[in-house]
Amino acid sequence: MKKSLICISCPRGCHLEISSAAAGEWLVSGNQCPRGKQYAIQEATDPRRMLTAAVPAKVDGVPCASVRSTSPLPVALIPELLNTLYKMRLDTPAKRGDVLLANWKDSGIDIIFSADFL
Ligand code: SF4
Known part of the structure; x- marks a missing residue:
């Protein structure tokens, strides 16, 4: 499974791609900082929003x-x-x-x- 996302953790809005790898690992690309990887994994596993x-x-x-x-x-x-x-x-x-x-x-x-x- 490969999914495209736009990181909303800061105004830069990096275009991310996330796919599952072996042993529950996630491959994330396109992020320009570690927060983008965290965001992509959160979105893939347990998406949340402030209300x-x-x-x-x-x-x-x-x-x-x-x-x-x-x-x-x-x-x-x-x-x-x-x-x-x-x-x-x-x-x-x-x-x-x-x-x-x-x-x-x-x-x-x-x-x-x-x-x-x-
Ligand atoms: S990956 Fe990092 S630099 Fe890119 S939008 Fe997310 S927080 Fe900002």
Whole structure:
């Protein structure tokens, strides 16, 4: 299996190629620094993304609250998490950094407010 990627670890955007080798090793080319190899292996084995979202509010004149994940989440968990967040209707004040959802799906990752709400 050979896969092409663009490294998003810095603005240079190196074009990477990754393929599996013997004994669970990975061959990565195109990276101009070690972070590119780490990124390519992460993408091939356990792709993750930071999540930011606007959660609907149930308060006149305040459309939503800004939230984010505390670490990159497995990509497979993101659609269900967004569904959960978009169904919420927040009406309780919160401070930046307060936890909205703790340990989402036992990932060890919290969803926190990224700005004061109300
Ligand atoms: S491989 Fe290194 S230099 Fe290239 S985009 Fe990734 S982090 Fe930047």
